[in-house]
Amino acid sequence: DLFLSLETTLEDCPEQLRSDDEIVLAALEQDGFNLEFTSDEVKNNRAFVMTAVQSGYLDGRECGLALEYASETLRADKEVVLAAVEADVAALQFASDALRSDEEIVMKAVLLWEEYCEESRGGYPYNVYDEEDFPVEYAHPSLKCNQVFLAKVLRNMEQPTEIRSLISLVVNTDFSNREKVLKRIYHNRYFLGYTPEALRADREAVLIAVQQRGGDLKYASEKLQGDKEVVLAALNNDWSALKYASEKLQGDKEVVLAVVKDCGGALQYASEELKGDK
Incomplete structure (x- = not known):
């Protein structure tokens, strides 16, 4: 009751309290996102995780997204994932590949x-x-x-x-008709994200997409997310696309300077080494 009356989080509690099951349960019932600050044992405890994803947040929202902090085992548990998705459909992003x-x-x-x-x-x-x-x-x-x-x-x-x-x-869409597919990629945002793997690895197709909408870099193959020309084309119209670039390019001084000079906020997606480069 004391914990509930304080409207605090487990993050603010001493280790001794965070290892008390009764306190942990009360915290999760109050705010499922407290799961982030629990032990690996709690994150792998089905009852605790179910409590977390089915609880309500202080502002009235449900805590399905707390699934992010569950163990790998429980993120592959169909009942747990369904409970999380029923609370917040976006919780699907934290489910195992098999359940996605x-x-x-x-x-x-x-x-x-x-x-x-x-x-x-x-x-x-x-x-x-x-x-x-x-x-x-x-x-x-x-x-x-x-x-x-x-x-x-x-x-x-x-x-x-x-x-x-x-x-x-x-x-x-008839994906065997390349000309029509490329036109649809050009004209429709997010279309690239629903295309076959071969197209998302197709340099011409990805360039067409990112030259219109830099954020479409998100859907490109790993190889193309590491292609300097493709990434620079994406950054030319969306600085936040840097978050989808390969780690190597996030640490490339030329790439980062090209976008930071116009928007300092892009620095948040640069490598730690470049963040510290004065």
Whole structure:
């Protein structure tokens, strides 16, 4: 009761209290994000983690995202992940690769997202496409870039959202028609993220995307995220794209200077060595 009345976090508590199961449970019931400050043993305790992801935050939000701090074992536990996703669909990003490839879990998240869109707009169309909110964005590429699965997703989407239009476009794209595919990459934000692996590793296709929207560097193959010309093209219109560049390029003085001179905020994505370079 004392802990609850203080509205504090486990981070502020001495080690002795953080090792007390009763205190830890009270803290997790109050704020699931306290899981971050618990021991590895607690993070691997199913009951404690379930309490965390199903609890409410101080400002009224639910704590599904606390799944981030659960053990690798529990992030691969289907029941735990479903509980987290039911609290916050974005929790899907912290699930194991196997569960991000699970059609049932991803579809459940899509249906919940649809409900949220309708409720948050009082039944009116939710026209603003925030790609960070849409659960398929967090699905494993084996589902995210699978036209058959995306067709199932489309059948379960009723709200006339921008993301629905994008999914429809992807489902109805003939990826063997390179000219048409490149045009769609050029004209449609995030389209690249739903294309087959070969396209996301295609230098021409990725350059077309990042020259329009630097943030599309996020969807490029690891090799192209380490391609200096590709990264500079992305940074030319979006300084925050530096966070998607390879570690080597985040530590490349020429690359970092090219973006920091226009936006100092980009320095946060530079290597530690360059952050300390006066």
